[in-house]
Amino acid sequence: xxxxxxxxxxxxxxxxxxxxxxxxxxxxxxxxxxxxxxxxxxxxxxxxxxxxxxxxxxxxxxxxxxxxxxxxxxxxxxxxxxxxxxxxxxxxxxxxxxxxxxxxxxxxxxxxxxxxxxxxxxxxxxxxxxxxxxxxxxxxxxxxxxxxxxxxxxxxxxxxxxxxxxxxxxxxxxxxxxxxxxxxxxxxxxxxxxxxxxxxxxxxxxxxxxxxxxxxxxxxxxxxxxxxxxxxxxxxxxxxxxxxxxxxxxxxxxxxxxxxxxxxxxxxxxxxxxxxxxxxxxxxxxxxxxxxxxxxxxxxxxxxxxxxxxxxxxxxxxxxxxxxxxxxxxxxxxxxxxxxxxxxxxxxxxxxxxxxxxxxxxxxxxxxxxxxxxxxxxxxxxxxxxxxxxxxxxxxxxxxxx
Amino acid sequence: xxxxxxxxxxxxxxxxxxxxxxxxxxxxxxxxxxxxxxxxxxxxxxxxxxxxxxxxxxxxxxxxxxxxxxxxxxxxxxxxxxxxxxxxxxxxxxxxxxxxxxxxxxxxxxxxxxxxxxxxxxxxxxxxxxxxxxxxxxxxxxxxxxxxxxxxxxxxxxxxxxxxxxxxxxxxxxxxxxxxxxxxxxxxxxxxxxxxxxxxxxxxxxxxxxxxxxxxxxxxxxxxxxxxxxxxxxxxxxxxxxxxxxxxxxxxxxxxxxxxxxxxxxxxxxxxxxxxxxxxxxxxxxxxxxxxxxxxxxxxxxxxxxxxxxxxxxxxxxxxxxxxxxxxxxxxxxxxxxxxxxxxxxxxxxxxxxxxxxxxxxxxxxxxxxxxxxxxxxxxxxxxxxxxxxxxxxxxxxxxxx
Numbered sequence: 001x002x003x004x005x006x007x008x009x010x011x012x013x014x015x016x017x018x019x020x021x022x023x024x025x026x027x028x029x030x031x032x033x034x035x036x037x038x039x040x041x042x043x044x045x046x047x048x049x050x051x052x053x054x055x056x057x058x059x060x061x062x063x064x065x066x067x068x069x070x071x072x073x074x075x076x077x078x079x080x081x082x083x084x085x086x087x088x089x090x091x092x093x094x095x096x097x098x099x100x101x102x103x104x105x106x107x108x109x110x111x112x113x114x115x116x117x118x119x120x121x122x123x124x125x126x127x128x129x130x131x132x133x134x135x136x137x138x139x140x141x142x143x144x145x146x147x148x149x150x151x152x153x154x155x156x157x158x159x160x161x162x163x164x165x166x167x168x169x170x171x172x173x174x175x176x177x178x179x180x181x182x183x184x185x186x187x188x189x190x191x192x193x194x195x196x197x198x199x200x201x202x203x204x205x206x207x208x209x210x211x212x213x214x215x216x217x218x219x220x221x222x223x224x225x226x227x228x229x230x231x232x233x234x235x236x237x238x239x240x241x242x243x244x245x246x247x248x249x250x251x252x253x254x255x256x257x258x259x260x261x262x263x264x265x266x267x268x269x270x271x272x273x274x275x276x277x278x279x280x281x282x283x284x285x286x287x288x289x290x291x292x293x294x295x296x297x298x299x300x301x302x303x304x305x306x307x308x309x310x311x312x313x314x315x316x317x318x319x320x321x322x323x324x325x326x327x328x329x330x331x332x333x334x335x336x337x338x339x340x341x342x343x344x345x346x347x348x349x350x351x352x353x354x355x356x357x358x359x360x361x362x363x364x365x366x367x368x369x370x371x372x373x374x375x376x377x378x379x380x381x382x383x384x385x386x387x388x389x390x391x392x393x394x395x396x397x398x399x400x401x402x
Numbered sequence: 403x404x405x406x407x408x409x410x411x412x413x414x415x416x417x418x419x420x421x422x423x424x425x426x427x428x429x430x431x432x433x434x435x436x437x438x439x440x441x442x443x444x445x446x447x448x449x450x451x452x453x454x455x456x457x458x459x460x461x462x463x464x465x466x467x468x469x470x471x472x473x474x475x476x477x478x479x480x481x482x483x484x485x486x487x488x489x490x491x492x493x494x495x496x497x498x499x500x501x502x503x504x505x506x507x508x509x510x511x512x513x514x515x516x517x518x519x520x521x522x523x524x525x526x527x528x529x530x531x532x533x534x535x536x537x538x539x540x541x542x543x544x545x546x547x548x549x550x551x552x553x554x555x556x557x558x559x560x561x562x563x564x565x566x567x568x569x570x571x572x573x574x575x576x577x578x579x580x581x582x583x584x585x586x587x588x589x590x591x592x593x594x595x596x597x598x599x600x601x602x603x604x605x606x607x608x609x610x611x612x613x614x615x616x617x618x619x620x621x622x623x624x625x626x627x628x629x630x631x632x633x634x635x636x637x638x639x640x641x642x643x644x645x646x647x648x649x650x651x652x653x654x655x656x657x658x659x660x661x662x663x664x665x666x667x668x669x670x671x672x673x674x675x676x677x678x679x680x681x682x683x684x685x686x687x688x689x690x691x692x693x694x695x696x697x698x699x700x701x702x703x704x705x706x707x708x709x710x711x712x713x714x715x716x717x718x719x720x721x722x723x724x725x726x727x728x729x730x731x732x733x734x735x736x737x738x739x740x741x742x743x744x745x746x747x748x749x750x751x752x753x754x755x756x757x758x759x760x761x762x763x764x765x766x767x768x769x770x771x772x773x774x775x776x777x778x779x780x781x782x783x784x785x786x787x788x789x790x791x792x793x794x795x796x797x798x799x800x801x802x803x804x
Contacts, residue, residue, distance in 0.1 A: 001573055001609045002667055002674065003521050009677040010670070046466035059457050064448040070652045104506065104685060111683025119405050133680060140681025171403055207403045250472045251689030265404050268412070272404065275411040278535060279542025280682040281513025283506060287653030289688055 009136070015361050016040065016132075019346075023355045030353070036382035038370035039355040041180065041331065043248035045301045045373075051247065054295045058288055067291075071284040073274040075102025075256070079294040083256060086297040091229040094261045101273040104253040104285050106216045109240035110137050110174075111280060112257055112273040117210040117238070118143045118171035124212075125165055126174040127157055128363030129181050129334060131214070134174060143171065147363045155182040155325050155334070156190045159197070166201050172210040173198065178217040178227055181362050181369035182334040183310070183327020185227045195234035202236075208265075211237045216255070219246035219300050221329035222307045235262040238269065243293055245331075248301040254285045254293050306331040309372035309379045316383050320390045321399045331373040334359065338394040342368050352389040354382065411538070417763050418442065418534075421748075425757045432755070438784035440772035441757040443582065443733065445650035447703045447775075453649065456697045460690055469693075473686040475676040477504025477658070481696040485658060488699040493631040496663045503675040506655040506687050508618045511642035512539050512576075513682060514659055514675040519612040519640070520545045520573035526614075527567055528576040529559055530765030531583050531736060533616070536576060545573065549765045557584040557727050557736070558592045561599070568603050574612040575600065580619040580629055583764050583771035584736040585712070585729020587623060590630045597636040604638075610667075613639045618657070621648035621702050623731035624709045637664040640671065645695055647733075650703040656687045656695050708733040711774035711781045718785050722792045723801045733775040736761065740796040744770050754791040756784065 016039055023037040058067060074080065080097035087095045103109040118124060120142030126134050128150040138145035148165055151158040173194070177186040186194075194211070202209045213230040218241065221227050231237040242255035257273055259266040277283055284290070310327050317324050317335050324335035337345040342358035346368055349356045359367030372379060390397070418441055425439040460469060476482065482499035489497045505511040520526060522544030528536055530552040540547035550567055553560035575596070579588040588596075596613070604611045615632040620643065623629050633639040644657035659675055661668040679685055686692070712729050719726050719737050726737035739747040744760035748770055751758045761769030774781060792799070 001521075001524075002519055002671060003517060005521070006518065006674040006677040007670065009680075010673055042472060044467060047470055052461050052466065055461050056458060059454050059461075064454065065446060065650060068449055068651045068653050070444060104683065107685045108683040111681075115405060116408065117404055119403075119407070122403075136677070136680035137683065140678075248467060249470045251470045251686075253685060253688055268409065269404060271412055272408040275408040275538070276542075278411075278538035279513075281506065281510040281539065281684070282682070283509045283655060284653075286655055286688040286691055288691075 014132070016357055019355050019357055022350065026353065033378070035353050035355065036378065036385055037355045037374065038372065039357055041371045041373060043245055043250060043301065043373055044375060045248055045303070045305050047248045047301055048296055048299045050299060051249075051292055051296050054292045055288065058291055068287060071102070071287045071290060073277060073284070074270060075100065075284060076287065076290045079290045082294045082297060083258070087258060091232065093229075093231055095258065096261070098267045099259045099261050099270060101257040101270045102285055102290060103255045103257055104282065105244055105250070105255040106214055106240050106242035107133070107137070108253070108282060108285075109242070109255050109257045110212065110214060112276050112282070113212045113238045113240055114138060114141050114143065114172070115276045115280075116269045116272045117212075121169070122171035123167070123169045124172050124174055125162070125170060127162075129155065129179070129359060129367065130363055131176060131180045132361045138174070150364050152364075153325075155179065155184040156187060157194060159193060163197065166197070166209075168205045170201070170205075170209055172212050174212045174214065175230070176214040177230070178221060178329035180217065180330055181332045181357075181359070182325060183330045183332045184325060185221060185225070185328035188228045191228055191230055191233045198234060198236075208236050212240060213237055214240045216242040216245045217330040220303050220306055220331065222310060222327070225328065227329065231258075231260040231262075235260055237263070246300045246303070247293070247296065249293075252286065252289045254289050305376060306373060308376050309374070312376070312379055312383070313370065313372055316386065320387065321397045331371060333370050333372065334362075334364070334367050335370075337366055337368050338390065338397050340366055342366050348393050349389050352385045354385055354389055416534070418759050421757050421759055424752065428755065435780070437755050437757065438780065438787055439757045439776065440774065441759055443773045443775060445647055445652060445703065445775055446777060447650055447705070447707050449650045449703055450698055450701045452701060453651075453694055453698050456694045457690065460693055470689055473504070473689045473692060475679060475686070476672060477502065477686060478689065478692050481692045484696045484699060485660070489660060493634065495631075495633055497660065498663070500669045501661045501663050501672060503659040503672045504687055504692060505642075505657050505659055506684065507646055507652070507657040508616055508642050508644035509535070509539070510655070510684060510687075511644070511657050511659045512614065512616060514678050514684070515614045515640045515642055516540060516543050516545065516574070517678045517682075518671045518674045519614075523571070524573035525569070525571045526574050526576055527564070527572060529564075531557070531581070531761060531769065532765055533578060533582045534763045540576070552766050554766075555727075557581065557586040558588060559596060561595060565599065568599070568611075570607045572603070572607075572611055574614050576614045576616065577632070578616040579632070580623060580731035582619065582732055583734045583759075583761070584727060585732045585734045586727060587627070587629045587730035588632075593630055593632055593635045600636060600638075610638050614642060615639055616642045618644040618647045619732040622705050622708055622733065624712060624729070627730065629731065633660075633662040633664075637662055639665070648702045648705070649695070649698065651695075654688065654691045656691050707778060708775060710778050711776070714778070714781055714785070715772065715774055718788065722789065723799045733773060735772050735774065736764075736766070736769050737772075739768055739770050740792065740799050742768055744768050750795050751791050754787045756787050756791055
């Protein structure tokens with residue numbers, strides 16, 4: 001009796017993965033360098049050299065039994081301490097190691113956070129456009145994911161819709177800023193208004209509504225700006241962080257849960273994460289990766305490449321007549337397609353070796369995502385294909401909509 | 403509304419962890435080298451040098467974006483291929499990468515295997531004495547763990563009890579051979595009889611009963627023997643393996659699920675594991691650890707230390723009047739306590755700086771576990787304390803029971 005729930009999931013195909021597979025196959029025909037693959041969100045710049053140096057030093061100098069030994073359930077204490085100290089310094093909140101739980105990236109962090117604050121039947125609200133994996137992340141806990149429709153003019157929060165959808169069953173609101181796929185950073189005003197609303201509804205319903213803040217792109221913000229620190233605005237915030245994007249370490253599966261020290265149950269929630277681990281077989285990220293990352297907490301890979309790509313693509317898209325919200329960060333851009341059916345649009349683009357992901361699976365039909373974590377040289381080369389695609393397929397497009 | 407299920411788990415304290423904490427605190431008073439700490443199952447011998455060399459070489463020569471890039475959901479293909487080839491060669495079963503799913507150690511493997519073959523309300527049977535974490539591993543999936551009482555004369559399977567407990571709700575049987583805490587390896591006869599029984603009951607109930615075989619100690623077998631390969635005897639076997647013990651890498655969280663190629667749903671189960679991961683936030687072990695382990699699949703740490711310790715302790719325990727099944731492998735021994743209440747027995751031993759874990763949490767009251775993954779020199783020094791403890795506290799013990 002194999003479990004049908006998971007077997008049935010095999011039928012649903014990931015649009016992003018399929019497109020990437022197509023790009024890979026096409027690459028075998030014409031050379032992958034000639035495929036303008038904007039499908040996957042894989043960092044394209046190397047980890048800082050210091051990380052590699054620290055890894056080599058740990059391997060060369062540490063006693064192997066200790067180096068590769070079990071991490072305590074919540075993570076290696078000195079690693080949690082260093083993360084807490086770094087967060088305290090950067091964001092001015094009194095984090096201690098007791099608010100930090102080490103995880104296998106943001107996916108692991110969200111898996112723990114969701115289980116800590118919801119039970120089967122509860123509702124989790126998120127906002128379109130959203131990372132499609134939120135579906136299985138939430139639904140397989142037994143809670144229900146409900147998606148607040150997008151505010152397409154700027155991809156901030158559609159508050160009228162949110163106010164209607166919040167109810168007594170709402171256990172948590174899951175946000176992602178800077179956002180995949182829109183690249184938009186929630187403004188201070190958005191976060192303040194969200195915090196006030198959640199506080200009011202928590203009081204009305206007689207239970208805390210948690211804010212789960214998925215922040216893997218926190219460090220990738222452009223124009224010298226910084227993303228507002230969500231925890232500074234709302235006490236019951238659980239940050240889910242990953243080093244995958246900022247340090248270009250997606251395969252090493254390292255991140256953390258950081259519960260706002262102002263949350264009255266902060267320490268309990270971290271302890272509970274340790275218990276949740278026993279049920280989901282998590283048992284900490286790799287010990288050596290924990291130790292190495294702790295030495296490069298204030299570093300990032302060279303993220304300037306993403307800003308350069310954003311500038312080139314955004315300008316060219318506007319020039320070609322696209323309507324598009326300017327990304328504040330990440331390595332994504334989410335323009336409106338040139339016809340209503342973004343799947344058809346994306347299908348046509350494939351003929352020009354352009355891989356554009358239709359927005360439907362992000363909960364936002366009629367838009368498409370480009371992941372520009374690729375070499376700037378390739379972005380430049382792709383512009384000619386983009387121009388030909390648009391001019392040949394949409395000669396009568398409305399140049400006024402932008 | 404934090405989730406009470408996990409909050410309540412915080413009340414239950416782990417006897418093993420508490421004893422280890424006591425040992426650590428006591429070590430601060432008298433020096434840890436003078437605490438005869440048989441509490442934890444942490445490997446005490448270093449990983450093979452080749453692993454360290456491979457890690458250094460990967461870091462020195464590989465392009466970082468690729469080296470630390472995302473692993474595909476099921477694991478890195480060439481790693482899965484190498485594991486399949488190694489298993490095929492060693493055990494004579496036609497494994498391919500399609501039967502292998504990479505996991506964060508055995509805990510991650512069991513979390514996936516359980517979810518693949520059971521749903522809420524199903525029963526999972528295991529055998530006392532058993533690793534206490536099986537409780538949360540199973541119960542937090544929504545299935546129910548039922549424990550078959552021990553066959554204390556040799557810690558093989560108590561078949562009469564098993565036959566009574568198997569029923570239509572049985573989704574899987576979870577075994578652990580070589581066994582923590584008894585050190586016993588199931589004989590070929592035991593496995594054959596188990597396989598025949600499960601086949602008969604599968605036919606009777608009209609659904610497959612899976613055998614989940616937790617095998618982290620597979621490589622630690624004494625007297626030149628080998629543990630019988632469970633998959634060779636039962637088609638619906640799901641092996642959960644970890645490199646934690648054989649390579650002394652517990653903190654690096656690396657292992658795999660290997661579904662018997664003879665299982666008709668083998669490939670589907672592996673694909674399902676990828677879907678289960680989305681729900682529990684697993685997303686593969688570390689990429690660099692996967693790549694490094696793949697180069698040392700046929701190696702082990704120097705495991706001879708554990709056999710040496712087994713010999714010394716077993717002989718001394720018998721000499722002192724203990725009744726004890728001789729371990730065939732692992733680094734555990736599970737003698738009968740010298741009074742009915744093993745907790746009281748263990749408490750008295752602490753006065754001699756001997757850390758002995760009472761068997762109650764392994765589902766086997768009246769016994770105690772010693773983890774002898776410690777330096778042989780320390781085992782030798784502990785014998786004097788063991789003698790004094792036994793002679794002073796149990797002068798009238800029955801010397802005939804052995």
